Amino acid sequence: MRWIWFDRFEEFVPGERAVAVKNVTLAEDHLHDYFPAFPVMPASLMIEGMAQTAGILVGHARNFAEKVILAKIKQAVFHELVRPGDQVRYDARIEHLTNAAATTHGEIRCDGRLVGEVDLVFSHIDQNISGLEFPAENFVFTEEFMALLKTYTQRDTERITL
Amino acid sequence: MATPSRPEIFKKVQQALVDALSVEEDEVREDATLTGDLQAESIDILDIVFRLEKVFNIKISQEELTPRDILSNPDYVSNRKLNPAGLAALKERVKHADFTKFAQDPDIDKILDVFTVGTIVNFVEAKLAAAK
Numbered sequence: 679m680r681w682i683w684f685d686r687f688e689e690f691v692p693g694e695r696a697v698a699v700k701n702v703t704l705a706e707d708h709l710h711d712y713f714p715a716f717p718v719m720p721a722s723l724m725i726e727g728m729a730q731t732a733g734i735l736v737g738h739a740r741n742f743a744e745k746v747i748l749a750k751i752k753q754a755v756f757h758e759l760v761r762p763g764d765q766v767r768y769d770a771r772i773e774h775l776t777n778a779a780a781t782t783h784g785e786i787r788c789d790g791r792l793v794g795e796v797d798l799v800f801s802h803i804d805q806n807i808s809g810l811e812f813p814a815e816n817f818v819f820t821e822e823f824m825a826l827l828k829t830y831t832q833r834d835t836e837r838i839t840l
Numbered sequence: 841m842a843t844p845s846r847p848e849i850f851k852k853v854q855q856a857l858v859d860a861l862s863v864e865e866d867e868v869r870e871d872a873t874l875t876g877d878l879q880a881e882s883i884d885i886l887d888i889v890f891r892l893e894k895v896f897n898i899k900i901s902q903e904e905l906t907p908r909d910i911l912s913n914p915d916y917v918s919n920r921k922l923n924p925a926g927l928a929a930l931k932e933r934v935k936h937a938d939f940t941k942f943a944q945d946p947d948i949d950k951i952l953d954v955f956t957v958g959t960i961v962n963f964v965e966a967k968l969a970a971a972k
Binding site for chain 2: 749750752773774776778779781799801806
């Protein structure tokens with residue numbers, strides 16, 4: 679299993695906003711394991727989906743040169759359950775972006791209904807105010823990640839016909 | 841717009857700290873230290889700064905926030921204690937804190953105790969006055 683909690687970007691305005699979608703399917707084990715016989719998408723994984731959407735937006739704003747780490751969940755509120763067959767939209771906006779950190783506001787929707795709100799703080803960990811040092815290699819935005827990102831960004835322009 | 845009074849500033853700072861640190865309102869007293877009493881971590885400090893920028897419509901720079909360059913300057917520090925020149929530089933940088941207690945034992949590992957809720961209120965008050 680890969681730890682990628684959205685399927686594609688629908689909108690991407692660099693430095694401002696990203697919208698990603700996730701199709702929730704019964705093929706995913708977590709739906710069966712969370713509440714057996716009552717498959718719902720765990721809120722924690724929707725926080726992760728928002729963190730990935732917003733984290734890539736924040737990373738892109740500095741050309742993926744920074745190691746962007748989810749540092750704090752400012753707020754996570756959920757209003758209704760997400761079920762198999764639903765398509766979740768993660769709508770993330772950058773509120774603040776500095777050399778050291780970023781904050782984002784996120785809304786999660788299904789069929790236009792607001793199902794959750796997730797506000798996050800990301801750290802550019804090499805710029806941390808405690809002065810801690812980390813390995814030089816970017817272990818957040820890895821080569822594998824950048825290759826995957828390429829497939830996301832080419833998706834609409836290069837349809838593959840058979 | 842009129843500059844808010846100190847109690848008004850305190851009220852907004854208090855709300856920002858309650859939201860950022862999940863603490864109770866009555867814990868956020870003027871003399872409460874951020875990292876000690878309110879258990880703020882470094883990322884919380886950034887969160888608080890962003891909240892204050894938004895609430896008061898001000899800009900707070902990294903230099904105003906952390907005197908790290910002073911604390912790591914060998915001209916100012918020996919055996920993890922600030923010398924008088926270092927203390928002077930620190931007071932010049934962090935104008936709104938009370939260094940009376942810290943000056944008695946200027947151990948750089950205790951520097952965060954200087955940052956209280958009152959320090960933030962002083963800082964915001966001066967910032968708003970300067971912006972007028």
